[in-house]
Amino acid sequence: xxxxxxxxxxxxxxxxxxxxxxxxxxxxxxxxxxxxxxxxxxxxxxxxxxxxxxxxxxxxxxxxxxxxxxxxxxxxxxxxxxxxxxxxxxxxxxxxxxxxxxxxxxxxxxxxxxxxxxxxxxxxxxxxxxxxxxxxxxxxxxxxxxxxxxxxxxxxxxxxxxxxxxxxxxxxxxxxxxxxxxxxxxxxxxxxxxxxxxxxxxxxxxxxxxxxxxxxxxxxxxxxxxxxxxxxxxxxxxxxxxxxxxxxxxxxxxxxxxxxxxxxxxxxxxxxxxxxxxxxxxxxxxxxxxxxxxxxxxx
Ligand code: ATP
Ligand code: MG
Numbered sequence: 001x002x003x004x005x006x007x008x009x010x011x012x013x014x015x016x017x018x019x020x021x022x023x024x025x026x027x028x029x030x031x032x033x034x035x036x037x038x039x040x041x042x043x044x045x046x047x048x049x050x051x052x053x054x055x056x057x058x059x060x061x062x063x064x065x066x067x068x069x070x071x072x073x074x075x076x077x078x079x080x081x082x083x084x085x086x087x088x089x090x091x092x093x094x095x096x097x098x099x100x101x102x103x104x105x106x107x108x109x110x111x112x113x114x115x116x117x118x119x120x121x122x123x124x125x126x127x128x129x130x131x132x133x134x135x136x137x138x139x140x141x142x143x144x145x146x147x148x149x150x151x152x153x154x155x156x157x158x159x160x161x162x163x164x165x166x167x168x169x170x171x172x173x174x175x176x177x178x179x180x181x182x183x184x185x186x187x188x189x190x191x192x193x194x195x196x197x198x199x200x201x202x203x204x205x206x207x208x209x210x211x212x213x214x215x216x217x218x219x220x221x222x223x224x225x226x227x228x229x230x231x232x233x234x235x236x237x238x239x240x241x242x243x244x245x246x247x248x249x250x251x252x253x254x255x256x257x258x259x260x261x262x263x264x265x266x267x268x269x270x271x272x273x274x275x276x277x278x279x280x281x282x283x284x285x286x287x288x289x290x291x292x293x294x295x296x297x298x299x
Pocket of ligand 1: 013014015016017018054055056057073074075076077103104105171172173174192193194
């Protein structure tokens with residue numbers, strides 16, 4: 001659309017796996033919204049950033065059409081629709097801006113348990129049921145395998161039992177759905193997670209600054225997600241023994257205390273800080289150990 005907008009509009013899933021984590025992540029970036037009664041459009045309060053609540057499949061198209069500026073969607077959906085556009089000779093109209101670290105799953109080939117899988121060539125002449133025809137077709141071409149793609153919009157995992165296909169190509173996370181249907185994943189096509197999707201090019205109006213602000217906050221929120229601030233005191237002389245015990249930490253800050261040889265140390269730790277690790281630090285001479293949640297970070 002030609003209209004210049006001075007607000008940023010982000011499409012997220014209305015309900016489903018990505019709906020809550022997407023909202024939580026955007027809220028962690030300092031955004032808040034006035035709830036609307038129809039629950040389709042949420043007007044941004046703290047910043048001029050509005051939400052549109054939609055089906056995940058619609059998100060790439062909304063970006064392509066300029067109805068929305070950004071969206072939170074699975075990489076699997078984004079790549080499939082991008083592949084579909086390319087397959088039809090159309091120019092790319094959206095791309096991944098950031099990986100968001102939730103909604104992890106993979107698009108995989110799965111076959112009946114009894115199949116002694118040797119490799120992609122096993123699929124030659126077979127029927128493969130999927131909701132991801134573009135990605136599957138691309139992959140088969142790369143592998144040089146000639147197979148028939150059977151398009152199903154849902155319940156792909158029961159296709160082999162119904163005799164519609166010999167194999168499937170579907171999303172897998174735990175694998176529980178597959179094993180409940182006597183199938184096993186044998187080959188990964190795409191490692192997926194939720195991503196922030198946007199147009200191919202930057203915005204050239206006020207939305208560009210809003211998007212930059214959002215990306216900076218997003219990077220900060222993603223960086224400190226699962227991070228903890230670890231603080232303790234210790235005699236300076238023990239530092240060389242203590243530092244190697246810090247769990248997956250960034251360069252710690254060491255502060256001299258007014259009296260004597262003691263220092264206070266703080267370190268940003270990525271990943272879990274376990275009780276066991278705290279006990280090891282204490283045995284090595286640390287005192288007053290404290291673990292604090294980190295809510296934001298601006299580098
Ligand atoms: P909508 O009504 O919005 O179309 P949907 O049923 O297509 O919803 P969900 O099942 O909520 O979508 O899945 C959304 C996304 O979650 C998927 O596209 C995928 O990126 C991710 N995901 C993570 N794990 C799984 C899984 N085990 N199965 C399916 N999707 C998964
Ligand atoms: Mg969907």
